[in-house]
Amino acid sequence: MAERSRTAETGSAIGSDDIIAGNVSKYTVLPAGYCGQPKKGHLIFDACFESGNLGRVDHITEFEYDLFIRPDTCNPRFRVWFNFTVENVKESQSLFGGLIAKGTSKSRVIFNVVNFSKTKSLYRDGMAPMVKSTSRPKWQRIPSKNVYYYRCPDHRRNYVMSFAFCFDREDDTYQFAYCYPYTYTRLQHYLDNLQRRNMDYFCRELLGLSVLPGSHLLSLHTFLVFPVAVDLQVLLLQQLQKRQLDLLTITSPANLRPGAEQKVVFITARVHPGETPSSFVCQGIIDFLVSQHPIAKVLRDHLVFKIAPMLNPDGVYLGNYRCSLMGFDLNRHWANPSPWAHPTLHGVKQLIIEMYNNPKINLEFYIDIHAHSTMMNGFMYGNIFEDEERFQRQAVFPKLLCQNAEDFSYSSTSFNRDAVKAGTGRRFLGGLLNDTSYCYTLEVSFYSYILGGPTSAVPYTEAAYMKLGRNVARTFLDYYRLNSLVERPLAPTPKSRKEKTPLFKCTTQRGQGNSHAGGKPEKRSQAHRKDQSLSMQ
Numbered sequence: 040m041a042e043r044s045r046t047a048e049t050g051s052a053i054g055s056d057d058i059i060a061g062n063v064s065k066y067t068v069l070p071a072g073y074c075g076q077p078k079k080g081h082l083i084f085d086a087c088f089e090s091g092n093l094g095r096v097d098h099i100t101e102f103e104y105d106l107f108i109r110p111d112t113c114n115p116r117f118r119v120w121f122n123f124t125v126e127n128v129k130e131s132q133s134l135f136g137g138l139i140a141k142g143t144s145k146s147r148v149i150f151n152v153v154n155f156s157k158t159k160s161l162y163r164d165g166m167a168p169m170v171k172s173t174s175r176p177k178w179q180r181i182p183s184k185n186v187y188y189y190r191c192p193d194h195r196r197n198y199v200m201s202f203a204f205c206f207d208r209e210d211d212t213y214q215f216a217y218c219y220p221y222t223y224t225r226l227q228h229y230l231d232n233l234q235r236r237n238m239d240y241f242c243r244e245l246l247g248l249s250v251l252p253g254s255h256l257l258s259l260h261t262f263l264v265f266p267v268a269v270d271l272q273v274l275l276l277q278q279l280q281k282r283q284l285d286l287l288t289i290t291s292p293a294n295l296r297p298g299a300e301q302k303v304v305f306i307t308a309r310v311h312p313g314e315t316p317s318s319f320v321c322q323g324i325i326d327f328l329v330s331q332h333p334i335a336k337v338l339r340d341h342l343v344f345k346i347a348p349m350l351n352p353d354g355v356y357l358g359n360y361r362c363s364l365m366g367f368d369l370n371r372h373w374a375n376p377s378p379w380a381h382p383t384l385h386g387v388k389q390l391i392i393e394m395y396n397n398p399k400i401n402l403e404f405y406i407d408i409h410a411h412s413t414m415m416n417g418f419m420y421g422n423i424f425e426d427e428e429r430f431q432r433q434a435v436f437p438k439l440l441c442q443n444a445e446d447f448s449y450s451s452t453s454f455n456r457d458a459v460k461a462g463t464g465r466r467f468l469g470g471l472l473n474d475t476s477y478c479y480t481l482e483v484s485f486y487s488y489i490l491g492g493p494t495s496a497v498p499y500t501e502a503a504y505m506k507l508g509r510n511v512a513r514t515f516l517d518y519y520r521l522n523s524l525v526e527r528p529l530a531p532t533p534k535s536r537k538e539k540t541p542l543f544k545c546t547t548q549r550g551q552g553n554s555h556a557g558g559k560p561e562k563r564s565q566a567h568r569k570d571q572s573l574s575m576q
Contacts, residue, residue, distance in 0.1 A: 323511075
């Protein structure tokens with residue numbers, strides 16, 4: 040047990056995390072001075088599972104606990120994502136807002152997440168943690184009235200998120216998370232199922248591995264430079280499994296014949312592992328493109344879609360928020376990725392440069408999907424160019440997407456050249472590729488989108504994230520003016536069936552398909568291409 044005074048002394052933004060080196064593993068929290076076997080109501084916390092994160096639990100009272108997020112591996116700066124389970128609960132140990140039946144008197148359990156690394160958060164705007172249990176396996180949000188985000192004097196005035204919860208079923212194990220989890224294993228199962236369908240317009244290939252051959256010495260170096268707990272060392276050594284960097288190609292087979300010219304749309308997601316909504320958006324794009332929808336067929340006939348759905352598989356597996364296994368923010372290393380420290384990023388960049396140097400391939404779009412922790416809606420970041428016409432053309436796609444997706448905000452879309460973003464995929468590729476290529480960061484809120492006014496926030500669901508992905512895909516039909524080629528009148532994108540969830544009781548446009556006048560525009564000089572290729576060596 041940690042007394043409040045001790046917690047206050049060790050709960051700094053950086054210092055206290057020096058002792059949080061791994062996840063709690065079936066950790067039973069006992070009151071101070073208690074001897075004997077744990078009883079019902081002595082909560083057991085666990086985060087030693089895929090994408091789990093909870094580094095420490097302090098017992099304050101029987102009805103209050105301080106929770107500490109484990110920092111990203113090898114990088115104490117980032118502490119946002121959490122994902123953990125609680126078991127051995129008892130019904131009398133809780134209150135869930137006003138959802139309890141009248142006439143009952145139950146005490147509430149309060150969880151305080153005390154070491155967030157960000158000061159701004161959507162928790163100030165109504166966001167709430169996710170919860171599910173073994174008997175109710177569908178994720179749902181805790182009512183926002185039971186969530187509080189504030190500066191806490193007991194934790195060096197760090198920001199704390201507190202939430203009250205009711206454990207209403209003693210035999211259940213409850214799981215709490217920052218947002219809907221989307222694990223590496225889930226992606227692998229999803230891609231395996233797609234591959235078994237034997238679609239001639241879908242190809243899955245291995246672009247690389249999260250650790251290249253011979254780089255197993257990396258783990259030993261990590262332990263020497265960044266001391267970590269034994270249980271986390273085990274997780275790090277699991278890195279030797281060499282997780283896959285999958286590359287999907289979705290297009291009609293005719294577009295892949297030798298000598299065929301290709302218009303390529305390249306999409307990436309999950310470079311930041313804790314930004315799980317990006318995986319749902321990416322899956323929505325994939326689901327639509329492989330479907331039998333008439334729009335999907337037209338898009339496959341005219342475009343080649345290259346999709347890398349998980350750029351940071353190790354960070355996802357380990358439950359990091361922003362960094363890779365080695366503690367790197369991969370989205371700041373596009374200019375010069377290392378084949379041993381950033382192997383997945385290196386592999387994607389190498390492929391993009393190879394396509395750029397191929398005179399038969401025109402890389403027309405690069406879209407990197409992220410999730411945003413302080414803003415609502417979906418929106419985009421784009422680049423600023425000296426050429427005003429190019430700058431205006433870049434605004435076309437987000438304007439069209441705004442027309443197709445009710446949750447996408449063009450007013451929140453911005454174009455910048457911030458120095459701090461120089462190492463991102465959007466900024467680096469925007470400077471590398473020619474003036475017919477457009478590079479964007481697609482952001483989607485961790486929390487909600489707004490319809491009709493500031494008071495009408497609609498919380499995102501997994502289905503809503505996927506719907507945004509479908510709308511991103513179908514916007515290419517409008518961009519390339521291919522509507523006339525659709526076999527039948529446009530039908531609305533199929534909506535997911537709404538399911539009732541049992542609540543916890545306490546609770547400038549281009550022209551037609553070949554739009555470039557005079558054929559494919561000339562790329563940069565061969566000498567320039569050679570220089571860029573050398574940068575990969």
